[in-house]
Amino acid sequence: MSARKRTAILISGRGSNMSALIEAARSPDYPADIVLVLSNRAEAQGLAYARERGIATAVIDHKIYAGREEFEKSMQVLLDLHHIEIICLAGFLRVLTPAFVQHWEGRLLNIHPSLLPAYRGLDTHARALADGVKIHGCTVHFVAPALDEGPIIAQAAVAVLDDDTPDTLAARVLTQEHVIFPAALAAVAGGHLQIKDNRVVFDHAKPEPPALRVPADGMLDP
Numbered sequence: 001m002s003a004r005k006r007t008a009i010l011i012s013g014r015g016s017n018m019s020a021l022i023e024a025a026r027s028p029d030y031p032a033d034i035v036l037v038l039s040n041r042a043e044a045q046g047l048a049y050a051r052e053r054g055i056a057t058a059v060i061d062h063k064i065y066a067g068r069e070e071f072e073k074s075m076q077v078l079l080d081l082h083h084i085e086i087i088c089l090a091g092f093l094r095v096l097t098p099a100f101v102q103h104w105e106g107r108l109l110n111i112h113p114s115l116l117p118a119y120r121g122l123d124t125h126a127r128a129l130a131d132g133v134k135i136h137g138c139t140v141h142f143v144a145p146a147l148d149e150g151p152i153i154a155q156a157a158v159a160v161l162d163d164d165t166p167d168t169l170a171a172r173v174l175t176q177e178h179v180i181f182p183a184a185l186a187a188v189a190g191g192h193l194q195i196k197d198n199r200v201v202f203d204h205a206k207p208e209p210p211a212l213r214v215p216a217d218g219m220l221d222p
């Protein structure tokens with residue numbers, strides 16, 4: 001197997017998706033190695049989890065910088081220092097500049113708690129309930145300069161129940177986030193996909209661990 005891709009995870013808070021990625025990457029045949037967890041908030045709960053597992057962590061507080069470019073320059077120094085090849089945004093609540101996004105094009109993944117392109121932005125679960133949709137879910141996508149846009153790598157759908165609240169719906173969606181993010185990172189790090197005309201196309205001829213396989217339609221069954 002080719003070398004595991006050196007991967008950084010950017011977080012701002014709880015870090016449950018980060019934990020799912022770290023756990024998946026403990027398997028020696030997982031194609032990505034999580035070598036850095038970076039947070040813009042010192043109080044992000046996920047930092048302790050990463051530290052306990054011997055992963056390098058860093059805090060770069062965006063508030064001490066004059067602007068986004070300066071903040072991202074500091075992040076880039078750290079990413080270069082750790083020879084990062086792939087970045088996963090896992091609940092990282094800062095908008096990135098087009099320059100940073102373009103620099104990392106095809107190597108920058110984000111998880112979003114909706115079936116994009118529906119419900120970009122915040123409060124996705126409450127908005128889905130208010131609209132009365134029957135199906136909701138989550139998406140892992142390559143990051144493009146516009147908010148919550150970019151080629152979709154994987155999605156999982158959950159049924160919306162009559163008695164759902166934003167919290168109960170969020171919890172079921174989160175369970176699926178923890179499945180599709182490790183699967184999507186494995187597909188990217190393992191070189192199992194290409195971007196063609198803004199769409200992700202999978203090469204299923206390449207062998208990969210079955211548990212990590214993203215189906216041909218990019219949709220994992222809940």
Ligand code: GAR
Nearest residue numbers: 013014015016017090091111112113
């Ligand atoms: C997750 O639900 C993730 O999809 C969402 O933040 C949560 C972070 O939870 N991301 C966004 O809304 C980005 N637009 P976590 O810190 O436990 O992974």
